[in-house]
Amino acid sequence: MLTVAEFFVWLVAGIYFYVLPLIDRAIAEADARDDLEAQRALTVPKAPRSAFTARRLTPTTFLIVEVNDIFNEHPFIYAKIFAEAKEILLVDTGCGGMSRDPTVEITSLREFLETVDVPDNGGRPLNVGGQMGYAVVLSHCHYDHILGVEQFAVDSPIYESAHLPSFVSSQNLPKNSHCKALGVRTPSFEPTLVPHRSRLVFFAPDFSTNVVLLHTPGHTPDEVALWDTDENMLYVGDTLYEFEPIIFPAEGDIVDWLGSIDMLMDVVLGSTSPERALINCGHRTTMRPAKEVLQSTKAFMMDVLAGKMKVHRRETRRGIEYVEYVQPDQRYRLTCPEVLILGARERLDL
Ligand SMILES: [Zn+2]
Ligand SMILES: [Zn+2]
Structure with missing residues (x-):
């Protein structure tokens, strides 16, 4: 049986030799974890803020949404990847990345496609470094579908309906796209007008879609x-x-x-x-x-x-x-x- 004095001696010794080292070790581990987090934050670049988001719809197709645009249109843009032909078919090009959020860094659809990591694409951009080519179909000529088209028209075919060529002529596009009414510059591009029921053959002659x-x-x-x-x-x-x-x-x-x-x-x-x-x-x-x-x-x-x-x-x-x-x-x-x-x-x- 311990006396009261002996009990306190054992208690103090237990705290000193056993409990305090455990607390010390826990504090040291937490410090190490904080250091690692801080180091990671310094070495892993933060994803740039983008006017666009993308998610996978099918094994080959992604939905890109232009979020928070100044026109409140939130247009849907579709990207179908032809991996074998190394080509991407885009349906529409959005409102040109004009975001309500002034901190947005990526306003170009093409830059988004080529540089921004997409979680649904294995954490990689949809077109890493622009390795694949593009073909663009415009669903119609309204401004919320064509304001990004110039980014692609420099080196890629742009397809539109051949139903009524005068409607999409360069003279009538400012009015019919509604760009003029909105005070927005009308994009300049030369589309290829496509007949009804055409199978799209965008790419190399030996590759049809x-x-x-x-x-x-x-x-x-x-x-x-x-x-x-x-x-x-x-x-x-x-x-x-x-x-x-x-x-x-x-x-x-x-x-x-x-x-x-x-x-x-x-x-x-x-x-x-x-x-x-x-x-x-x-x-x-x-x-x-x-x-x-x-x-x-x-x-x-x-x-x-x-x-x-x-x-x-x-x-x-x-x-x-x-x-x-x-x-x-x-x-x-x-x-x-x-x-x-x-x-x-x-x-x-x-
Ligand atoms: Zn429309
Ligand atoms: Zn629309």
């Missing part, structure tokens, strides 16, 4: 879609989206749009697996079931034309009366000059 360009006038006369038969994917630009207004400018045409939707539906139904086909849009909507989205968008438009939906809002812009229609669940919304609806009703005898 299974991507077909389709004329889909409606949103604008020059709107196109791409059908990638390898991946059962449709890319439809601004022809439609969910949960964001489908917009027709004064140059739009609803009867042409209905014809384009029917043609896209025929393409999907004629494919090997229509139920698995996916649709990707120029804003907001990606990787959605193509057949169902095409069917339900057309049904919404027919409800509007048949007078089954009330006008949600009216607005006069630059002397033109615009109307907005909204589905109760907000999935589909339509904003367009009222004259387009009245004209379509007359032509369709509704």
Whole structure:
């Protein structure tokens, strides 16, 4: 049995020889960890702040989003990589990297593709050091899809619809792209105009793609879609989206749009697996079931034309009366000059 004095002697000795060294070691290890972190922060460069983000959609295709742009458009840009041919097919080029965030360092889409690490691409840029070439398809000529095009036009082909060449001519582009109205410089480039249903052969003569360009006038006369038969994917630009207004400018045409939707539906139904086909849009909507989205968008438009939906809002812009229609669940919304609806009703005898 220990006396009280002996107990305290053993207690103090235990703290001194056993507990204090443990505390010392824990403090030393924490210091070492902090030093290592500090060293790592110095040696690993911080990722540059970019106007773009990218994520993988399929084994070959990435979705690039221009986030936080000053126009509030958040356009979707698609990059399909043909590794064998060392080429990248880009669908659209965004708003030119004009970000609301003044700390953004990467404002060039091309610089983003060639230098910014993408986690979904094994932590590497999509086109390391620009080793692959480019071909660009513009879904249509609106500013939010073409303002990055000059970065590629210097050395790469740019493809547009041949449906109505005058609409995309250099004389008419400032107006029809809406660059003039917005006070933005219109990009200067020489596109190759592509006929309807052309299989895209961008690259070396011995390399063709299974991507077909389709004329889909409606949103604008020059709107196109791409059908990638390898991946059962449709890319439809601004022809439609969910949960964001489908917009027709004064140059739009609803009867042409209905014809384009029917043609896209025929393409999907004629494919090997229509139920698995996916649709990707120029804003907001990606990787959605193509057949169902095409069917339900057309049904919404027919409800509007048949007078089954009330006008949600009216607005006069630059002397033109615009109307907005909204589905109760907000999935589909339509904003367009009222004259387009009245004209379509007359032509369709509704
Ligand atoms: Zn558009
Ligand atoms: Zn757009």
